[in-house]
Amino acid sequence: MVKISWIAEYDRRTFIVSVATIAGFAFLIYKMFNLQIVKSKYYKSRAKKNRSLYYFITPARGNIFDRHKSIIAGSKKLSKIYFSPSEAPSNNSVIKNIAKLVGLNSTQLDKILTEIKINPNRIILIKNNVSGEVKRILLSQSLSLPGLLVVDDFERDYPFNDVFTHIVGYTGRPSKVDVKRGYSQVLANSNVKKGKFGLELSYDRKLRGKLGSIRLNTNALGIADIASTHETKPIKGDDLFTTLDSKVQQKASQLLAKYPQGSAVVMDLQTGHIIAMVSHPSFDPQVFNSRMTQETADKLFKNPHSMLINKTISAHYPPGSVIKPLVALYTMQNKTFDKDHTVNCEGKAHFGDRFYYCWKKGGHGNLNLADSIIQSCDTFFYEIGAKIDIVDFAKFCSKFGLGQFLQTDLLQEIDGVIPSPKYKFDKFREEWRVGDSLISMIGQGYFLTTPLQLTVMMARILTNKMITPTIVQHKNKSEFKTLNLNVEHIKQVQKAMLGVVNNYMGTAFMSSHIWKGSKEKMGGKTGTSQVKGFSNSEREDLVHLETTDFFSRPHALFTGFAPHKSPRFVATVVLDHNGAGSIAGNVASQLLKFVVDQYNNKSLL
Numbered sequence: 001m002v003k004i005s006w007i008a009e010y011d012r013r014t015f016i017v018s019v020a021t022i023a024g025f026a027f028l029i030y031k032m033f034n035l036q037i038v039k040s041k042y043y044k045s046r047a048k049k050n051r052s053l054y055y056f057i058t059p060a061r062g063n064i065f066d067r068h069k070s071i072i073a074g075s076k077k078l079s080k081i082y083f084s085p086s087e088a089p090s091n092n093s094v095i096k097n098i099a100k101l102v103g104l105n106s107t108q109l110d111k112i113l114t115e116i117k118i119n120p121n122r123i124i125l126i127k128n129n130v131s132g133e134v135k136r137i138l139l140s141q142s143l144s145l146p147g148l149l150v151v152d153d154f155e156r157d158y159p160f161n162d163v164f165t166h167i168v169g170y171t172g173r174p175s176k177v178d179v180k181r182g183y184s185q186v187l188a189n190s191n192v193k194k195g196k197f198g199l200e201l202s203y204d205r206k207l208r209g210k211l212g213s214i215r216l217n218t219n220a221l222g223i224a225d226i227a228s229t230h231e232t233k234p235i236k237g238d239d240l241f242t243t244l245d246s247k248v249q250q251k252a253s254q255l256l257a258k259y260p261q262g263s264a265v266v267m268d269l270q271t272g273h274i275i276a277m278v279s280h281p282s283f284d285p286q287v288f289n290s291r292m293t294q295e296t297a298d299k300l301f302k303n304p305h306s307m308l309i310n311k312t313i314s315a316h317y318p319p320g321s322v323i324k325p326l327v328a329l330y331t332m333q334n335k336t337f338d339k340d341h342t343v344n345c346e347g348k349a350h351f352g353d354r355f356y357y358c359w360k361k362g363g364h365g366n367l368n369l370a371d372s373i374i375q376s377c378d379t380f381f382y383e384i385g386a387k388i389d390i391v392d393f394a395k396f397c398s399k400f401g402l403g404q405f406l407q408t409d410l411l412q413e414i415d416g417v418i419p420s421p422k423y424k425f426d427k428f429r430e431e432w433r434v435g436d437s438l439i440s441m442i443g444q445g446y447f448l449t450t451p452l453q454l455t456v457m458m459a460r461i462l463t464n465k466m467i468t469p470t471i472v473q474h475k476n477k478s479e480f481k482t483l484n485l486n487v488e489h490i491k492q493v494q495k496a497m498l499g500v501v502n503n504y505m506g507t508a509f510m511s512s513h514i515w516k517g518s519k520e521k522m523g524g525k526t527g528t529s530q531v532k533g534f535s536n537s538e539r540e541d542l543v544h545l546e547t548t549d550f551f552s553r554p555h556a557l558f559t560g561f562a563p564h565k566s567p568r569f570v571a572t573v574v575l576d577h578n579g580a581g582s583i584a585g586n587v588a589s590q591l592l593k594f595v596v597d598q599y600n601n602k603s604l605l
Contacts, residue, residue, distance in 0.1 A: 058192050059209030060154040062237035064168055064199060066244045067273075067473070072164045073156065073200070078129040080153040081138065085116045085124065088147035095126075098145060101138055102127045111291070123149070128290045155289050156193065156200075160246065162282040163253050166310035167244070167410070167471065169198020170285035196288070198310070199240060199471070202411050209237035241473045243273035247603070251594045255587050256280035260550070262575040263311035264587070265455045266595055269463055269561075269568055272478065274408070274471045275595065277452075279311040304551075305576075313406075313413040316448040317574060320527030321376045321507075321581065322557050323443035325461060325493050327384060328369055330396050332489040336387050339369045339492055345379035356382050356438055359528070373496040376507045376526060378442050385438035393440075394420040399466075399483060401456035402449055409471045416453055419446035444530060451557075455572040458524075458559045462567045464490055498523035498564055501585070508558065508585035514593050522592050523567075524560025526581030531555065553577040558584035562592045569595050 064073035081102055088094045092113065099109045104127065115124055130138070130150075138150050156171050158164065171193035178194060192211065195204035212234030252264040256278055266276040281303065287296055300307055309315055331337050347363035348355045358364065358378040364371075372380035398404060403418035417423060419440040421432035427446075439445040449457075452469060459467040464487065465480040498521065500506040507526040515521055531554060556575040561567040573588040 056192070057151065057212030057231075057234045058153050059211060059234035060236045061156060061171070061193075061209060062207040062239045064207075064240045064242060066242055066246045066249075067275075068246065069241075070246050072160055072242070072244065072246065073158055073168045075154040076157040078153060078155055079132075079135045080128060080151050081126040081130055082123045082149040082151060083112075083116075083126050084147045084149060085120050085122075086147075094145055094147055098126055098138070098148060101141070102130055102134055128155070156286070158285050160250070161284045161286075163246075163249055163278075164244070165198075165282045165285045166279040166312070167198055167277045168285070169200035170196055170288045171200050172196045172288045197412070198410060199242070202409050203240055203472070207237040207240060210235040242471055243268075243271075243275065243473055244277070244471065245275045245598075247598065248276040248591075248595055249278060252276045252278040252591055253280070253282070255590055256573075256575075259575050259578060261305040261311070262573065262578070262584075262587075263315070263451050264571065264573045264591060265312050265451050266569060266571045266591065267455050267459060267467075267469055269459050269467065269570060272459075272467050272469050272480070273473075274469050275569070276591075277310075277312050277471070279309065281305050281307050283307055310410070310412055311574070311576070312451045313408060313410055315450065316414070316416065317451070317555055317557065318445075318447050318529035318531075319443035319449045319454060320529035320555070320557055321378075321443055322454055322525050322527035322559050323447065324373055324376065324381060324441075325497055325525050326397065326400060326457060327381060327393075327441050328373055328496070329461060329485070329489055329493050330393055331369070331384050331388075332492070333396075333486060334389075334392070336384060337369060342366050342368050343372070343377075343380045343383050345377050347379075349379045349382050351382065351386060351438060352434060354435070356435070370492065370496040370499065371505075373493070373525065374499040374503050374506045376500075381441040382438045385441035386434060388437060388441070390432065390437045390440065391420060391422075394418045400460045401453050403453075406452060406456060406469055408452065408469050413452075414450065416450060417446055417448040443527060451572045451574050454557070454559045455570050458561060458570045458572070461490065462494060462561055462570070494523065494567075497525055497561075500525055501560070501589070507580075508560075508582050508589075510582055511586040511589035514586070514589040518593070520562055520596055521564035522560050522562040522589055523564055524558055524585065524588065526585050527555075527557035527559075528579065528581045529555045529557060531577070550577050554579060556581050556584040558582075558588045560585065560588045560592055562596050568599065571595070 060075040063071050063075070066072050081098065083095060083098060095112060095116070096109065099112070104112070112124060112126060135150055138145070138148065142148055142150075158168070174192075174194040192208065195201040195207065200207065213232045248266055252266065256262045256264060257280065259280070262280050264276065264278045265274065267274055283300060287300070306315070332339060344366050345358055345360070345364040347361050348357045356378070359376065363379070364375050364377045367375065367377050367380055369380070371377070397418045403416045405413055405415050407413075419436065423446060424430055424432055424436065436445055440447060456467060456469060460483060463480075464483050464485050466483060467480055468478060470478075501508045501512050501522050501524060503509065508524060511522070531552060554577070556578040557573070558581050559570065559572040561570045569592060571588045571592045573584040573591065575584045575587065578584070
């Protein structure tokens, strides 16, 4: 019995060992098959990467030109110093040697070391540009500085500094948010700058071009074989041609520089081309090309005058009395009042249980529709508001570009607000009152517009066409649809707006002297839009600007056109918190005079 048990135990152990051996061989065969057949491409790629170092070469971004083919955003060639932490066995010692050679101070070195800790697998920019002598020294010592990369790169260059910033924009390193939104991870890791604002953002894909690369093969010791270097040339981005005029843009920038903040837009009525678009204050976009100091960051991001916003398309303003020509046009189109209807202005009007004040304390006396535009009488327009169909008026306003996106090639554009019962109820859950209609007629209350929208409004009034603004030149010329307005009504409104500037009673008469001696004249409409309400006693006392906090002061607006006989150009100027619209009219007058002179001299085509 003992012998039989021993034999049985022997057979059982033999069986177990045999099964284990077979299983082991089967596993080895499976692994070999998996490595050599199933994942052969993957491991070949890994092996190739282990013996090769890849560096990306940034392409030159496409140039952005003005209408005369002057470069307003270009690229300049420079030598950049990068460091790849994963290729250096001792990061700190190598970085310190590089820092000494390129002239970094201790603060700059500490920032780089911190960045390496945060992004150990990312190529780090050490210095944005070095001289030819420093570049030569670095290359001569490259074998003792593993991870060092000297690359002839391109950097965005803005030859006009801060003049085109808010329309051309700027570039910067892609963020994690950009990658989440679909931006290429390869581009993000390659230090290619991405358009962050303005046209640089809107046309980033067109402008950025295609990456180049350098591949360095290494031996078993990890030493690069320079002779085996393979380089793929980068492809420059496509150029972009705009409708902007550098001289007009500079003129507008110079005029606005005298005021704390403001904006200006100039548009060609025939084509819808934006000739100038300026937001003030501005900044040099090249500050984003390198590491920003705290002082510069504070100046940009904490500036109370909204330096980073393009006020022409991204800031809301009540249009004030600039809206009155449109109200007058609607009034005649719908036969609420005709051109001969008169109203007696006594400085205030009583509706319901309260008084509504005119800007002129003593009143204007008897005025017809044209006089009410020339002298900007509020009382006359209150009378219109008491009789108008506000829902129908809101539909009319939408035909003139108000309260909507205008598709300007700039992604930062915002819409506006046309006052209506629906808007008030949806926003505040309140019913519409007669008083809401009254103040809407003078561009206050719920009305919100952008300077560009006011420019388009004026253009459509003057041309009877659906003028659409454009900044980038397109091969196909747009044919604008007609608005089918009464031509006589347009002529009457246009004549009244000429009186605003050229009639001694006009609210912008002070700006007419700029055209003295010229065969041409300017027309337009002033506006003073409040940013806070005033009590009756404050109105009676006529609050002065110097006694009011700056950001509580009303905005000064003006939208004008020239030449007077056959309008070709429209300009809108907004001076934030600067009081009477006549001041904005003076700036717009100088700007339009400059534009018309350029056009007459064939400098503006």
